[in-house]
Amino acid sequence: MRARTAAAVVVGCAALALTACSPATSADTSAGPGASGSPESGTVTVLAAASLTEPLTALAQQYEQDHPGVTVRLGFGSSTTLAQQIAEGAPADLYASAGEAALDLLPADARGDTTPIARNTVEIATPPDDPGHVASVEDLADPDLDVVLCAQSVPCGAAADEVLHRAGVTPHVVSREVDVKATLTKVTLGEADAALVYHSDVVGAGDAVRGVEVPADDNVVLTYPLVRLADRPEVTAFAGLLTSPAGEQALTAAGFLAP
Amino acid sequence: MSLDADVRVSRGAFDVHVPLLVEPGRVAAVLGPNGAGKTSVLHALAGLLPLAGGHVRVDGHTWADDRRRLGPAEREVGLLAADHLLFPHLTALGNVAFGPRSRGEERRAAAARAHAELEALGIDDLADRRPAALSHGQAQRVALARALATDPRLLLLDEPLSALDPATRPQVRATLASRLGDYGGVTVVVTHDPLDALTLADHLVFVEDGRVVQEGTPTEVVARPRDPYVAHVVGLNLYPGTTSGPDTLDTPLGAVVTGGVEHTGPTWAAFAPSAVALYPEEPHGSTRNAWPARVVGVELVGQTVRVRLAVEGTDAALLAEVTAGSVATLGLRPGAAVWAGVKATEVSAYPR
Amino acid sequence: MSTAGPASARATRRTAGRPALSRAALVVPAVAAVGLVVLPLLGLLLRTDWADLGRHLSAPVVWPAIRLSLLTTVVTVLACFVLGTPLAWLLARADGRLATWLRAVMTVPVVLPPVVGGVALLMAYGRRGLVGRPVLEAFGVSLPFTPSAVVLAQVFVSLPFYVLAVEGAMRAVDARYDAVAATLGASPLRTFTRVALPLAAPGVVSGAALAWARALGEFGATITFAGNFAGRTQTAPLAVYVALQSDPQAALALSIAMLAVSVLVLGLLRGRWMR
Numbered sequence: 001m002r003a004r005t006a007a008a009v010v011v012g013c014a015a016l017a018l019t020a021c022s023p024a025t026s027a028d029t030s031a032g033p034g035a036s037g038s039p040e041s042g043t044v045t046v047l048a049a050a051s052l053t054e055p056l057t058a059l060a061q062q063y064e065q066d067h068p069g070v071t072v073r074l075g076f077g078s079s080t081t082l083a084q085q086i087a088e089g090a091p092a093d094l095y096a097s098a099g100e101a102a103l104d105l106l107p108a109d110a111r112g113d114t115t116p117i118a119r120n121t122v123e124i125a126t127p128p129d130d131p132g133h134v135a136s137v138e139d140l141a142d143p144d145l146d147v148v149l150c151a152q153s154v155p156c157g158a159a160a161d162e163v164l165h166r167a168g169v170t171p172h173v174v175s176r177e178v179d180v181k182a183t184l185t186k187v188t189l190g191e192a193d194a195a196l197v198y199h200s201d202v203v204g205a206g207d208a209v210r211g212v213e214v215p216a217d218d219n220v221v222l223t224y225p226l227v228r229l230a231d232r233p234e235v236t237a238f239a240g241l242l243t244s245p246a247g248e249q250a251l252t253a254a255g256f257l258a259p
Numbered sequence: 260m261s262l263d264a265d266v267r268v269s270r271g272a273f274d275v276h277v278p279l280l281v282e283p284g285r286v287a288a289v290l291g292p293n294g295a296g297k298t299s300v301l302h303a304l305a306g307l308l309p310l311a312g313g314h315v316r317v318d319g320h321t322w323a324d325d326r327r328r329l330g331p332a333e334r335e336v337g338l339l340a341a342d343h344l345l346f347p348h349l350t351a352l353g354n355v356a357f358g359p360r361s362r363g364e365e366r367r368a369a370a371a372r373a374h375a376e377l378e379a380l381g382i383d384d385l386a387d388r389r390p391a392a393l394s395h396g397q398a399q400r401v402a403l404a405r406a407l408a409t410d411p412r413l414l415l416l417d418e419p420l421s422a423l424d425p426a427t428r429p430q431v432r433a434t435l436a437s438r439l440g441d442y443g444g445v446t447v448v449v450t451h452d453p454l455d456a457l458t459l460a461d462h463l464v465f466v467e468d469g470r471v472v473q474e475g476t477p478t479e480v481v482a483r484p485r486d487p488y489v490a491h492v493v494g495l496n497l498y499p500g501t502t503s504g505p506d507t508l509d510t511p512l513g514a515v516v517t518g519g520v521e522h523t524g525p526t527w528a529a530f531a532p533s534a535v536a537l538y539p540e541e542p543h544g545s546t547r548n549a550w551p552a553r554v555v556g557v558e559l560v561g562q563t564v565r566v567r568l569a570v571e572g573t574d575a576a577l578l579a580e581v582t583a584g585s586v587a588t589l590g591l592r593p594g595a596a597v598w599a600g601v602k603a604t605e606v607s608a609y610p611r
Numbered sequence: 612m613s614t615a616g617p618a619s620a621r622a623t624r625r626t627a628g629r630p631a632l633s634r635a636a637l638v639v640p641a642v643a644a645v646g647l648v649v650l651p652l653l654g655l656l657l658r659t660d661w662a663d664l665g666r667h668l669s670a671p672v673v674w675p676a677i678r679l680s681l682l683t684t685v686v687t688v689l690a691c692f693v694l695g696t697p698l699a700w701l702l703a704r705a706d707g708r709l710a711t712w713l714r715a716v717m718t719v720p721v722v723l724p725p726v727v728g729g730v731a732l733l734m735a736y737g738r739r740g741l742v743g744r745p746v747l748e749a750f751g752v753s754l755p756f757t758p759s760a761v762v763l764a765q766v767f768v769s770l771p772f773y774v775l776a777v778e779g780a781m782r783a784v785d786a787r788y789d790a791v792a793a794t795l796g797a798s799p800l801r802t803f804t805r806v807a808l809p810l811a812a813p814g815v816v817s818g819a820a821l822a823w824a825r826a827l828g829e830f831g832a833t834i835t836f837a838g839n840f841a842g843r844t845q846t847a848p849l850a851v852y853v854a855l856q857s858d859p860q861a862a863l864a865l866s867i868a869m870l871a872v873s874v875l876v877l878g879l880l881r882g883r884w885m886r
Binding site: 078151 | 843852853
């Protein structure tokens, strides 16, 4: 009989998409110390736009060093996909989106506690040797250039479309990638001549790409809202770090604009 | 068409060395126990195995020697194995036409040739059947037709009847013998069945451990085996001996009195199992040779009984053929003690 | 129960309970296995908006993706057949170190994450790749972001499945048929086309079905190597992934269409060739 029960538990876990059975869920640490004071233990799960990869990873490491009992788990991807995953029940304590459009996909009761943490603009990225000789948005109209954009459905794709619309340029687009990091990769690998990504991505890529700024008239400014989906002390504390001057400093160092 | 081959093949454990000289239209049989290297010889002739030395020449064309080696497709050979190995996805006709088609014949000409080959074996009515719908004997006939449809200069038969059941074997053997009679090329048949060899072949080559131990026409070999294995195959008792008197030989059996020895020195002594008589006690009278022996085995072969004996005080074995009645009267069962006797006139002696 | 003592009751329970328990040890994991596969498919079917399926299927993303997927997978299977069958035959008849190594190398894409495969393809055929750069400089031809790149990615991931399946089938063809064909005067090519291929036909068909299924589901290597552009490199799986963000019902409709095509093709093959 016992064997059968164990099997049933295993099957149940599998059916619940495994996450419900992982040993360190956020639920079992809710009985921590009071709301005031520094959290001693727990796990914070953060789902964030791909463009936030570098600064959030650095901040999470710093936070874990300062709070040895707390684990910060990070997941990056397209804001749209992550919002859909949260709506489908993916466990998340904090959600940081590129732009505000993806927030509509969150369940209605989860949109309440929203704080902007950064802003970003669109920029052209080319390989360091700039094989396509790109100096401006208008240069992207060259039909011999292979241009890569984000998919229309993700924020960086919508922003790129808006920039191109404002500049009145129709480039030769060869691919619409699923998120901004994949878009940038096509340029760092030298497969594309140019891509429209965020300024922060160009900064983060360092020498691997060359950035060409888009004039403010044609550009789009995206706000990055942070959505708090749980109010356990360690979650509040990590959210506090992101909105603190230290957090802002880390984000601006990574190429973001202050909120 | 003639075959001049000196086949040397390396088979790991031992080397095979079998020279073969066969006249056009003749059939040579290679006999030997399992593992003697017979099939290796055949595969070397077909080009499926490389020669380690020697040569294969057919009608003056060199197929293989130290310098060159033609592939199987470039040699004009036909191969028939124990398993018919008909291509299961082709009809009987398709199988027989495969060779001519492979050698460049038009589809229609190849089909006509295939029909003719099947007709020659009396099985043209099976032309549209797949191998799965043929009996084993029919399939083996189709395989023979397939092997002959390319007009091979050399036909190689590898235990052609051994996979057939005893009831069909005589019919297929007869078909084979009659078809080989019309065939102008050289045939080499490998077998361990002496009946196949004696009914099909003009020339017998006995191979043991990769070496030829005796060869000759069936008549010669049956009359005067020169090797224990050959004697066993043709069913004779054979002992090496040395002349020790006018009519007497020294053999592992002891002294053997013969019908007459015309020479001196090393000599074979041979006599048929049917010449051996068994007695409950030491025989007297005309039986000059008599040995005490123990029965080792008894088996019924057709109408007669074969009795294997161990001769007391020696390592020699003896085969006797007696009637079923004497088994009962003498109480011949393993372990029983008897006397075996052979008349001097039944023992033939010839130089070793 | 009877009035028998505890010992006898235990014995009864043991003899009665053991078969049931051991059967449960087989049935429970089996049912779980069926559930793991069937439940997601059921979810797909239940969440689909059947009433408006036609409208969703006519979403602009759907038809180009299906057409591209069918076209590229058919070309992929043909490429597998033309290139993979001779390789499978040579491997099936080869022994020795080289064959062992080749076999191992050909197996690598089976275990390689497809995205890594995509990166590897870029390193070979990308604009800065081993082969891609000289070809681009000499002919001005670049592979990434083209339907040919989609085919290349699909061939890369599905060819090993094809070769392994067909090699197994050809290895099972009695080597003595090769010898007989040779003595009948057949060249190696004729032995391959007229003997090995027909005899291994069921294996070739199931290998092609495996390769086709693998190609149809290809995602990682395609998006990495060929990119994602509607009508040119956006195959059905890519379209499903992207549409899920903007038009989930179109994504579901496309998924249903792929499911239907796959079931149809595999069903036909099973009835005709694979028993």
